[in-house]
Amino acid sequence: MAITKLHEMHKRRKSRNVGLGLVLVTFVGLILALTVVKVTTTDLAPLGGAEAAE
Amino acid sequence: MTDASIIADPDHDADFGDFFALLKPRVMSLVVFTALVGLIVAPGTVHPFVAFFSILCIAIGGGASGALNMWYDADIDRVMKRTKGRPIPAGKVTEGEALAIGITLSAFAVIMLGLASNWVAAGLLAFTIFFYAVVYTMWLKRSTPQNIVIGGAAGAFPPMIGWAVVTGDITITSTLMFALTFMWTPPHFWALALFMNSDYDKAKVPMLPVTHGTRSTRNHILVYTLLLALTAGALLFTPIAGLVYLVAFAVMNALFIIGAVKIWRRDDAASKADNFKAERSFFKLSLAYLFAHFSALMIDAMLSGVFDGMGFKGLF
Known part of the structure; x- marks a missing residue:
């Protein structure tokens, strides 16, 4: 038996809450993937060169 | 609340x-x-x-x-x-x-x-x-x-x-792609407005059929369709147009101009008699028109290696 009673409002809003949750999870995944792509494809040679010169 | x-x-x-x-x-x-x-x-x-x-x-x-x-x-x-x-x-x-x-x-x-x-x-x-x-x-x-x-x-x-x-x-090429959709929009929406006239009238939105009448709208559709064909033709002179675009351009513009002429030659009585058949089919054709032009550009880009060898990659 659940320790809290689910309000009827939660049932009504389930669709938008689940939808928003999926959107947020997708957003985090997209930003992670974009970060990986940017880090792995950006040419950091000038930075490495400058460090090597010091 | x-x-x-x-x-x-x-x-x-x-x-x-x-x-x-x-x-x-x-x-x-x-x-x-x-x-x-x-x-x-x-x-x-x-x-x-x-x-x-x-x-x-x-x-x-x-x-x-x-x-x-x-x-x-x-x-x-x-x-x-x-x-x-x-x-x-x-x-x-x-x-x-x-x-x-x-x-x-x-x-x-x-x-x-x-x-x-x-x-x-x-x-x-x-x-x-x-x-x-x-x-x-x-x-x-x-x-x-x-x-x-x-x-x-x-x-x-x-x-x-x-x-x-x-x-x-x-660039000029990307601006011409903009121009293609820009010139396509008026005939596309005016065809819709011809058979949805009462809707815009009720909402007091000054669409052309409401303010200037359907005769003027039919004239406008024809003129803009001809200008659209010129704009679509201009893309042939850019590096992104190839043989597929040439075919799509020729077929779709011929059909679109024929459709516009049909609308231009009709009056309201003829349109109401067949429930705006020509206007409705022109509206549907307009969707296919834009899809065909942009699809053709995409196919040409994908096949560019093939057509490069044929020397056809933009007329200039």
């Missing part, structure tokens, strides 16, 4: 789909398609994930401007048969929610596009949203029968943005 009324009012609760409908998914699909073509035909390369993410940002930006349009136009959407099922007139989403979603997603889309690709593309997207929400929706739509002519620019920017994602600039 009190907290109690929010909890007690089941009619107010929108599904996730109602919020998604604010983004005008059908318009968004056109935006995605034309932006994708702009991105594919542009010279140069971009990482596939950056391309995907950029297209997503352009789609969200286009959707956000749709939400802003629904927020501002809620009063006339309630009157028109075509739009009264939209989330705000249907009572599913409040005007304030639509405004908040529109502004938030606009800012999100522009900033993320700038970070993912470049700020030229992001600037074009910001201008597109501004043009659709402010110039078209708030200013032109209710004030001039030329609303659709100038306002059509908003829907024409996506291929330019897609191009800018790859190249970071604006």
Whole structure:
């Protein structure tokens, strides 16, 4: 038996809450993937060169 | 509205789909398609994930401007048969929610596009949203029968943005892709307005058939269809047009001009007699017209290696 009673409002809003949750999870995944792509494809040679010169 | 009324009012609760409908998914699909073509035909390369993410940002930006349009136009959407099922007139989403979603997603889309690709593309997207929400929706739509002519620019920017994602600039070729959609919009919407005339009349939106009559609208459709053919032809002289585009251009413009002439030769009595058959088929053809031109450009880009050997890659 659940320790809290689910309000009827939660049932009504389930669709938008689940939808928003999926959107947020997708957003985090997209930003992670974009970060990986940017880090792995950006040419950091000038930075490495400058460090090597010091 | 009190907290109690929010909890007690089941009619107010929108599904996730109602919020998604604010983004005008059908318009968004056109935006995605034309932006994708702009991105594919542009010279140069971009990482596939950056391309995907950029297209997503352009789609969200286009959707956000749709939400802003629904927020501002809620009063006339309630009157028109075509739009009264939209989330705000249907009572599913409040005007304030639509405004908040529109502004938030606009800012999100522009900033993320700038970070993912470049700020030229992001600037074009910001201008597109501004043009659709402010110039078209708030200013032109209710004030001039030329609303659709100038306002059509908003829907024409996506291929330019897609191009800018790859190249970071604006060129004659990308401007001509813009011009193709820009010139296509008036005959497309005026054909719709001819058989949805009463809707716009009720909402007091100054569409051409309402302000200048259907005879003038039929003339305008023909003139703009001829100008559209010239614009589509101009793309033949750019490096992105190939043999497939030449065929699509020849076939679709011939059909479109024939359709426009049919509409021009008819009067209201003839149209009402067959329930606007020619106007309806011209409207459907207009959808195929744009799809065929942009698809052809995309196919030409994919086959460019084949046609390079044949010496046909743009007439100049």
